Amino acid sequence: MPIEVKLAKVSPTMESGQIVKWLVKVGDKVKEGDTIAEVQTDKAVMPMETFDEGTVARIDVAEGVDIPLGARILVLAKKGEDPKQVAESVGGAGAAPSAASAPAASAAPAAAVSAAPVAVASHASGRVKSSPLARKIAESAGVDIASIPGSGPAGRIVRADVEAFVANGTKAAPAAAVAKTPAPVAKAKVFIPLGEDQNIPLDRMRQAIARGMVAAKTQAPEIHVTVDIRMDEVVRVRERLNKALAAEGVKLSVGDFVTKAVAMSLRRHPAVNATFNGDNANLAQAYVTRHAAVNVGIAVALDGGLIVPVLRNADMYGLRDIRVESEKLYEAARSGRLTADQMSGGTFTISNLGMYGVKQFDAVLALPQVAILAVASAEKRPIVVGDQITVGTMMSVTLTADHRAVDGASAAEFLRSLKGFLEEPTAMLL
Amino acid sequence: MPILAYRDALNQAMAEEMERDDNVYLMGEEVAEYNGAYKVSQGLWERFGSRRVIDTPISEEGFAGIGIGSAMVGLRPIIEFMTFSFSLVAIDQILNNAANMRYMSGGQFSVPIVFRGSSGMAGCLAATHSHRLEAIYSHFPGLTVVMPATAADAKGLLKSSIRSDDPVIFIEHENLYGEKGEVPDGDVLTPIGKANVVREGSDVTLLTYSRSLINTLAAAEQLAGEGVSAEVIDLRTLRPLDLDTILTSVVKTHRCVIIEENWPYCGIGAGVADRIYQKVFDELDAPIRRVTVKDAPIPYNRNLEASMLPTVDRIVAKINDVLYRNA
Amino acid sequence: MSQVQTAPRTIVDRQTAVKWLRQMHLIRRFEERAAFLYQSQKIGGFCHLYNGQEACAVGSIGMLREDDYLITAYRDHGHALARGMDPKPAMAELLGKSTGCSTGKGGSMHFFEAEKNFLGGHAIVGSHIPLATGVAFAAKYKKTDSVCLCYFGDGAINQGSFHEALNMAGMWKLPAIYYVENNLIAMGTQLERSSAVLDLTVRGGDPFKMPAYRVDANDVEQVAEITQLAIARARAGEGPTFIEAITYRFRGHSMSDPQKYRTKEDLEKAKQRDPILLWENRLLQRGWIDESSLEQMRDEIKEEVEAAIEFAENSPEPGPEDLYTNITVAPYIPQESD
Numbered sequence A: 001m002p003i004e005v006k007l008a009k010v011s012p013t014m015e016s017g018q019i020v021k022w023l024v025k026v027g028d029k030v031k032e033g034d035t036i037a038e039v040q041t042d043k044a045v046m047p048m049e050t051f052d053e054g055t056v057a058r059i060d061v062a063e064g065v066d067i068p069l070g071a072r073i074l075v076l077a078k079k080g081e082d083p084k085q086v087a088e089s090v091g092g093a094g095a096a097p098s099a100a101s102a103p104a105a106s107a108a109p110a111a112a113v114s115a116a117p118v119a120v121a122s123h124a125s126g127r128v129k130s131s132p133l134a135r136k137i138a139e140s141a142g143v144d145i146a147s148i149p150g151s152g153p154a155g156r157i158v159r160a161d162v163e164a165f166v167a168n169g170t171k172a173a174p175a176a177a178v179a180k181t182p183a184p185v186a187k188a189k190v191f192i193p194l195g196e197d198q199n200i201p202l203d204r205m206r207q208a209i210a211r212g213m214v215a216a217k218t219q220a221p222e223i224h225v226t227v228d229i230r231m232d233e234v235v236r237v238r239e240r241l242n243k244a245l246a247a248e249g250v251k252l253s254v255g256d257f258v259t260k261a262v263a264m265s266l267r268r269h270p271a272v273n274a275t276f277n278g279d280n281a282n283l284a285q286a287y288v289t290r291h292a293a294v295n296v297g298i299a300v301a302l303d304g305g306l307i308v309p310v311l312r313n314a315d316m317y318g319l320r321d322i323r324v325e326s327e328k329l330y331e332a333a334r335s336g337r338l339t340a341d342q343m344s345g346g347t348f349t350i351s352n353l354g355m356y357g358v359k360q361f362d363a364v365l366a367l368p369q370v371a372i373l374a375v376a377s378a379e380k381r382p383i384v385v386g387d388q389i390t391v392g393t394m395m396s397v398t399l400t401a402d403h404r405a406v407d408g409a410s411a412a413e414f415l416r417s418l419k420g421f422l423e424e425p426t427a428m429l430l
Numbered sequence B: 001m002p003i004l005a006y007r008d009a010l011n012q013a014m015a016e017e018m019e020r021d022d023n024v025y026l027m028g029e030e031v032a033e034y035n036g037a038y039k040v041s042q043g044l045w046e047r048f049g050s051r052r053v054i055d056t057p058i059s060e061e062g063f064a065g066i067g068i069g070s071a072m073v074g075l076r077p078i079i080e081f082m083t084f085s086f087s088l089v090a091i092d093q094i095l096n097n098a099a100n101m102r103y104m105s106g107g108q109f110s111v112p113i114v115f116r117g118s119s120g121m122a123g124c125l126a127a128t129h130s131h132r133l134e135a136i137y138s139h140f141p142g143l144t145v146v147m148p149a150t151a152a153d154a155k156g157l158l159k160s161s162i163r164s165d166d167p168v169i170f171i172e173h174e175n176l177y178g179e180k181g182e183v184p185d186g187d188v189l190t191p192i193g194k195a196n197v198v199r200e201g202s203d204v205t206l207l208t209y210s211r212s213l214i215n216t217l218a219a220a221e222q223l224a225g226e227g228v229s230a231e232v233i234d235l236r237t238l239r240p241l242d243l244d245t246i247l248t249s250v251v252k253t254h255r256c257v258i259i260e261e262n263w264p265y266c267g268i269g270a271g272v273a274d275r276i277y278q279k280v281f282d283e284l285d286a287p288i289r290r291v292t293v294k295d296a297p298i299p300y301n302r303n304l305e306a307s308m309l310p311t312v313d314r315i316v317a318k319i320n321d322v323l324y325r326n327a
Numbered sequence C: 001m002s003q004v005q006t007a008p009r010t011i012v013d014r015q016t017a018v019k020w021l022r023q024m025h026l027i028r029r030f031e032e033r034a035a036f037l038y039q040s041q042k043i044g045g046f047c048h049l050y051n052g053q054e055a056c057a058v059g060s061i062g063m064l065r066e067d068d069y070l071i072t073a074y075r076d077h078g079h080a081l082a083r084g085m086d087p088k089p090a091m092a093e094l095l096g097k098s099t100g101c102s103t104g105k106g107g108s109m110h111f112f113e114a115e116k117n118f119l120g121g122h123a124i125v126g127s128h129i130p131l132a133t134g135v136a137f138a139a140k141y142k143k144t145d146s147v148c149l150c151y152f153g154d155g156a157i158n159q160g161s162f163h164e165a166l167n168m169a170g171m172w173k174l175p176a177i178y179y180v181e182n183n184l185i186a187m188g189t190q191l192e193r194s195s196a197v198l199d200l201t202v203r204g205g206d207p208f209k210m211p212a213y214r215v216d217a218n219d220v221e222q223v224a225e226i227t228q229l230a231i232a233r234a235r236a237g238e239g240p241t242f243i244e245a246i247t248y249r250f251r252g253h254s255m256s257d258p259q260k261y262r263t264k265e266d267l268e269k270a271k272q273r274d275p276i277l278l279w280e281n282r283l284l285q286r287g288w289i290d291e292s293s294l295e296q297m298r299d300e301i302k303e304e305v306e307a308a309i310e311f312a313e314n315s316p317e318p319g320p321e322d323l324y325t326n327i328t329v330a331p332y333i334p335q336e337s338d
């Protein structure tokens, strides 16, 4: 019996993926643990390994085609089996796959490589359930059916859901965190468009972002609490420490101080280092988990979106290690090589737009986490000290909290600690 | 328009057709001197005499075959089964001979015959006497299967059936015989193979036929009070099915419930639902639901029997299902 | 080749004779009360009463052994009671109760009592005649000397199943007794309008190589005598017998029969030969009963039937779950969509 290799779950939340690149071809021998392909998931490009030994008899899917989890992507002939015969018995010539040649494999849902992948998006828990009509409407509206909450039995997405979603589309748009470019300034001149409007389909990452943002905005009532923090001490300490670290080639950023201070504040305020688990429809069964570990996710902007690698046990690191470990994570993120482990398990998230010169912004929750911190630029502002107006380096941070779990006072207390640590960084040594 | 009972509308159809065409005759148990077990043939024997209204012994297989034979050589028999439950005794003649004759003879012999009679769960008749066999008959190529729900259609469809050149299974319902309705006078024919949109609506399509039309309309009316607009279609002919009318409606409403007094498995609704799925799957916002008789033999006990039938409540529940109103 | 029995001979003892009288009275009373309950809408569907035909069942079933079988059509209350069915489950069945002889599922037309080898009432005309033949086949196959007594009406003879079954029974010499209760009418069709030959022994005998007898079935003793003969033949392995029992039903075909096919006078005339009256008179003549014991018997029967009604009325209806019981021996799996 030949071995059917199926699209593996290489990211905790992926529902489907694309083979970005095949690393094997028909006729290649592979053994357990060999990387056979690079898979684009909702988060990143991941290597996919095989768990079997054999000769590649057939490649089922072309690069760049969207396929659901569990779909057969490749067939291995076992020792003693003729790869050619295997290829024939499992369906057609094995070589030169193309998007058009849909495999007739029994295990692979037919739609897997068809032109209409919309219908087969699946949740971690299984298929996305939707009525045929809902799918049709969603398709023609260019909406990913999977991003729409379903109101029918067992969460089936029905026409009404799609229509409501399409009608409220702008309201439910992803949060400011990803709004990198300011709106273009209107010009008085006659505007001649260059080229044509472009419809850009959502790629996996965009879809994942959209899904997450919609969930947060529809499920969690948010509160926002902002404080201004004087950063002059951080600036001074950073300068000194960086001199000391120059020999090692390590350079601390203001953000590293923020990460450290956040981690330490979370240690003191476990209510904010928490996740909300449960369903609004059944709050009797819901609960909040206060996490033992402080795992801080740090949002990283990428070309097509953003990704949140997680610095585990951030409260245990010194500033230097925070710098080193974060750098590793950023690097992996930018090259699309984050592992599933590096993307999961966060208990709190920091979104930092400091490098863009923003004064203040709100971030959208990364459910099930109950809080996220939006960090703006540190800038010189006139401030009042005593009764005197003077100039200080100020930074505004805004905590967005899930009010189901966190009240305004708790949020404020957390921010007071954070403010304390950053205004007097040596306190972090205590 | 005159108001007639379903029974009398059938009677009028037979009388008019017998008047029109001497080749038309009526044969069956108790159809002549007794005036019919359910009085559908009342007065016909008196009017047309023993040559054309003929009592038979209890020999269903025999007289079904006699009817088929006579039809092969030009007569147009109406064969009455006291109830369609007894047609089971004659089923070889109907399925092997009537349905196949034209095909087997390469088109040389056709069988212009009507098998008609009552059917259904008419109240405490128990398992042997309550059959609804439309699914069986509709299964067979060569047969036309007609089931009128109203007095007007009883007349119009029976006249069309008698004039049909193919064998027609014309299934009446015992409980409809007394139902009154407007019936056009004279030679008005209801076309075979044409469904009837009895009530227009936009939210859900209700497909039904025969007695279930009554409860289906009641369910539609009840839901109208809750703001649901149901379209009710009386299929009237089960084979050939009027798919056009059905699909036009389903494409409009995107939801469909099929109501029948028939067992669920391999029943009419199952077959109709499949034809809808094949054609307009993408138009459906919910799975098609069916309200059928419960899947058990028909009991004598009155309450148990009643519990099997498609009641207004059961129909409403299924409609709410496809409208997602049950949450 | 019909043989007609005429002169009654004493063939049973006093005890059996009185028992038969009692059974006939019980059947009559049971049917009268059933008619009342039907009109009170406690009984539904088709209900065919046995009034006038009591001697047919009582005289023949009276000759059977416990290990013999019987089977009949839908006019089955009399046969059940003659075979000794308790009137309580019989009445309960008519009322559709779970204590009924078919647990309320069968109704008037479908009485059954396996314990007494009563294989049921059957409502499709003619369809049980092959079953009877199968039961006889099994009796022979198992090398027992049981016989199967099969009742049907004059109308049923016109079904193909009758001819097919009797041919095989005759050919294979099966221990069956085919017993047509010729009440001269099938629903509204008199015999002369349903049968090419009026002597049914012609139709049931020679063609199938079996002896055929005609008997006046208003005389329970004659019925018994012919049945005895048929049973003896069957037990001896000589094959089936056809019996034409001439009888008359006093009531309509079912409860909804306007009876336009006969006059009041016809009926009154027939009632003068009421089998119960005839038997009563004969027993009085023989001094086997007297007026007072008769009186007492009638009172007892009344009480027994009232008790049966009370039992039936107080019995529970089948519950909704019973819809799915006893459909298959294996656990039943409804093929439902909801």
Ligand SMILES: Cc1ncc(C[n+]2csc(CCOP(=O)(O)OP(=O)(O)O)c2C)c(N)n1
Residues within 6 Å of the ligand: B029, B058, B060, B082, B086, B089, C075, C123, C124, C125, C126, C152, C153, C154, C155, C156, C157, C183, C185, C186, C187, C253
């Ligand atoms: C196959 C079939 N056809 C018709 C009927 C309707 N039916 C019930 S009883 C009956 C008359 C039967 O007459 P007969 O056999 O003489 O019995 P009786 O009623 O006189 O006891 C008829 C036509 C039926 N039950 N089954």
Ligand SMILES: [Mg+2]
Residues within 6 Å of the ligand: C153, C154, C155, C181, C182, C183, C184, C185, C186, C187
């Ligand atoms: Mg009779």
